[in-house]
Amino acid sequence: MRLLVLGGSWFVGRVLVAEAVQRGHDVTVFNRGASPAHLPSAVRHVRGDRELIDDVRALARCGPWDVVVDVAGSVPAVVRRSVEILADVAQRCVFVSTISAYRDWPHAPVDEDSALWDGDPDFDPGTRRWDPDAYGPLKVGCEIASRDAFGPERLLVLRPHVVLGPHEYVGRLPWWLTRMRRGGPVLAPAPDRGIQPVDVRDLTGFLLDQAEWRGTGVFNVAPPATRATYGDMLRSCIEVTADVAERSARLVWVDECWLVEQGVTQWTELPLWRSAAAPWGMNADRARRAGLRCRPLAETVADTWTWLCEGGRPVTHERFAEHGIAPEREASLIARWLAEHPRQSDGASEPAPSRTPG
Template sequence: MKVLVLGGTRFFGKRLVEILIEAGDDVTIATRGRAADTFGDRVTRVQTDRQEKSSLEALAAYGPWDIIYDNICFASDDASDAVQAFSGLARRYVLTSTLSVYDQGREAWKESDVDTLHYQVTPGRSRDFSYAEGKRQAEAVLFQQSDFSAAAVRIPFVIGEDDYTERMLFHVKQAREGTAVQAYNPDARISFISSGETARFLFWLGRSTLEGPVNAATAGTLSLADIMQTVREVTGTNADIEVLPASSEPDKQRLTPYAVEEDYGLDISRAEQAGFKFSSITNWFPDLIRALDKQVTG
């Protein structure tokens, strides 16, 4: 297959490109060219400014493609530019979306709870919206205005040894430093997914016939209390949690990156019923914490 990846040089995007190469696909990666990659001559590289329509139009000359993966689309105008630039050049389009399209308050949001197939489109760039609304807008444009088969994968917090944001690593560092992590509700249930599983799911979704929004998350949820209990077991430290009143001002240096106040998770039954088998988070999460601890302790 001929595949275009918009953004594919780090984290799960990099893992996706590796899977595509291993599958024998003809892969083009389009980025700003600021990050080095390890793909060698196995991919075609095109320097592209995702936020400039003219840049996407120039990229279109490298098409057509069987699948386009878009990891760097954050608003309605971003999606509209792609819909116009790639019209007639893509059989399948997969947008990386987010759990953030939903509000907090449920452990298992269903795709139908936020219906972007019938969502009102408001023109704008990422600066004009919150992150969550920008992604809702991007989905809406893609589903309502494109001439290709389109799906948007709604993923939760992505974790892994290769997470450049170091959000999970933060908790191990705090424990090793003997500093309590701050949180508002350490018992709130949260969905996660590994970077590797995210890449495998994107690969699978690109070759599937599912359209519209599709939730993807590792089976099972964790609370911050669960996370810190595993950190305690791995590091042999206290790994304390300081619970904050809802109205209090946190110490931004100690506040957990997963500072949700209510349950925040995804129902993954649609993808499972279509044939994707998600891993269980209890099977691999302790190993991840052990690997992160080695990064801290050497």
């Protein structure tokens, strides 16, 4: 299969390219080359900027391809211009979208038929800075642009939940691993909440399977929410870092509503924690029926730690600095919680009594 990957240097794209080469596919990567490529020698690397129409036209002359995979598109107008050109030299398109495309997430469970944000395929926000409030609607606009160019019979859209694993650049799991290595009392919420991040290797494996099988349509991509909990993830982080930890890490389970009252920034100060009704309410049954298989979360944690220990470094990205709570603030919150709940010690291993978040 001749495969064109738009992106390919970071995280999902990087893992996708490596797996595609391992499967024996003929892979072309198109990007600006601004980040270290780390591309296998068998990959054809075409440098260019998809925001420049002449660069996209030059890329098209390198075709044709069986499939074009867009792992990086986030500006609808830019995606529209590129897919309109590439639709003539690629038989099919795969667009990697996001759970943020759903209007009601994280406040209600979602499946592929849930309502989406309104999206405009011609919209350009005029900035390339990360905006979490605009991300979902922008991705929907990109989906529409891809569908307009290729038609539903030639388009596969994947909407993954949070993606973790080696090469993660956002910094969620790397922050927790680094925090557990530092040890001591650790501010820990929501031990029993089901959690369903998808391993990057499972996402890219499913993508390639569907590309090989000529799959079309829309698939949510996530493991079942009942497979692992937030507490399982944190305990796995402690386990894999124990041999090199500066001191033993001890989880201090804190009520979610109390954290909200203290103004703890959800999703970032304590990465992957959110007190909404359904932050981990993605139904991915359709993908599982189509062959999606997800490895245990503990394996993702362990392999990410191995990658970090072997010198792996996330690429520089503005979102990395958002994640993690300052040590002084964490210590202050733990002290305040224990003062208000004197029967708990800072070595508490049992969950705190929980109220239903509002």
